[in-house]
Amino acid sequence: MSTEPPGPRRTGGLPTTVLVARREALMRLRSRVFLGGTTVMTVFVVVGIVAASLLAAKTTPVRIGFSGGSQALEGTFRATAAAYGTDVIVSDIADLGAGTAQVTAGTLDVLVTGSATAPTAVAKAAIPADVESALSLATEAERLYDAGLSPAAITSAMAPVPVQLLAPPSHKDNQNFFAGLAVGILLWIALGIYGSQVAQGVVEEKATRIMEILLATIPPSRLLAGKVIGIGLVGLLQLTIVGGAALVAVHITNVAAIPALGPAGVLGDIVWFVLGFLFYATAYAAVASLVSRQEEVQSAIAPISVFQIAGYLLMYAALPDPSGPLATVGSLLPPFAPILMAVRMAASDVRSWQVGLAIVLTVASIIGLTWLAGRMYTNAALHLGARVRFIDAFRG
Numbered sequence: 001m002s003t004e005p006p007g008p009r010r011t012g013g014l015p016t017t018v019l020v021a022r023r024e025a026l027m028r029l030r031s032r033v034f035l036g037g038t039t040v041m042t043v044f045v046v047v048g049i050v051a052a053s054l055l056a057a058k059t060t061p062v063r064i065g066f067s068g069g070s071q072a073l074e075g076t077f078r079a080t081a082a083a084y085g086t087d088v089i090v091s092d093i094a095d096l097g098a099g100t101a102q103v104t105a106g107t108l109d110v111l112v113t114g115s116a117t118a119p120t121a122v123a124k125a126a127i128p129a130d131v132e133s134a135l136s137l138a139t140e141a142e143r144l145y146d147a148g149l150s151p152a153a154i155t156s157a158m159a160p161v162p163v164q165l166l167a168p169p170s171h172k173d174n175q176n177f178f179a180g181l182a183v184g185i186l187l188w189i190a191l192g193i194y195g196s197q198v199a200q201g202v203v204e205e206k207a208t209r210i211m212e213i214l215l216a217t218i219p220p221s222r223l224l225a226g227k228v229i230g231i232g233l234v235g236l237l238q239l240t241i242v243g244g245a246a247l248v249a250v251h252i253t254n255v256a257a258i259p260a261l262g263p264a265g266v267l268g269d270i271v272w273f274v275l276g277f278l279f280y281a282t283a284y285a286a287v288a289s290l291v292s293r294q295e296e297v298q299s300a301i302a303p304i305s306v307f308q309i310a311g312y313l314l315m316y317a318a319l320p321d322p323s324g325p326l327a328t329v330g331s332l333l334p335p336f337a338p339i340l341m342a343v344r345m346a347a348s349d350v351r352s353w354q355v356g357l358a359i360v361l362t363v364a365s366i367i368g369l370t371w372l373a374g375r376m377y378t379n380a381a382l383h384l385g386a387r388v389r390f391i392d393a394f395r396g
Contacts, residue, residue: 272339
């Protein structure tokens with residue numbers, strides 16, 4: 001009768017690593033955390049896109065009422081407001097008291113009273129800047145006409161100064177800005193969630209002594225690799241589901257038509273998630289192997305989390321100028337590249353050599369971290385009780 005312990009008999013690294021990855025993936029795919037988290041994230045993204053579509057399509061005109069002699073300003077005011085691009089609804093108010101009551105009730109935004117040359121604007125809280133400017137210009141034109149200038153002379157005197165914009169802002173620029181912000185936040189959340197799951201999984205197996213059973217048949221480095229790959233696949237699946245839902249919502253609502261929310265953009269985000277996850281998950285697993293209790297996980301991974309938080313904060317500094325020195329240099333550094341480069345690619349056109357260099361540096365860092373994490377994991381995995389010092393885990 002055979003006395004060999006159950007488990008894989010192959011000595012090759014791939015079969016053993018795949019079995020560990022399969023175990024980690026299936027365990028988390030069946031959990032309520034995955035199902036609930038995926039549902040919440042998908043609903044949040046879809047609702048956000050639908051809300052953005054509704055807000056973009058909704059324009060509320062400003063309701064303006066003219067009373068008494070100020071009614072002579074209506075024609076000029078309409079033309080000036082249209083030039084400003086302000087949607088207004090102009091009406092005549094016969095009774096001043098009724099007009100004031102409408103402003104108080106909120107059915108009228110602005111009531112203009114008095115004469116055409118000396119009007120008074122009445123509002124409940126504030127007057128929109130464009131409406132105030134249009135009213136001022138209409139009053140000025142009326143005063144010039146009252147002073148004896150001809151309509152042609154008034155038009156010539158009040159002609160605006162021509163402005164030539166070499167790089168005028170566009171609606172697409174605003175869409176790219178918010179798309180880059182959404183990509184950065186989503187990647188930051190996903191990397192934090194699944195990186196922490198790797199750390200918690202390592203400590204849980206160490207605390208329950210399951211790791212001792214696993215290491216009886218599986219080398220530590222392969223166990224670590226399988227754990228990182230399995231949890232990473234679950235995170236990738238979740239991110240793909242959320243990204244697919246976002247693409248469908250964008251296609252239905254037509255809220256944006258930009259590369260950041262197209263298939264190529266989503267694919268690029270997935271690539272940076274994979275690279276970022278491998279970078280941070282490997283580092284999290286290494287430092288988590290130094291402790292033996294779940295209560296110590298957060299303090300152990302805190303030094304690694306600092307880089308993640310720094311990348312998130314740098315995102316807000318980089319978004320206003322995605323091609324600036326800060327954004328460019330930060331997106332090339334491996335700890336920040338997964339978030340910053342993805343944000344830059346969503347918000348602007350990034351040169352291909354910069355993307356390639358960021359990928360090369362990140363991959364090289366992952367290789368170095370994998371060697372370091374494997375060494376620390378091997379030396380500290382079976383040490384229970386007191387926290388193992390980094391130098392002791394490195395030296396073995």
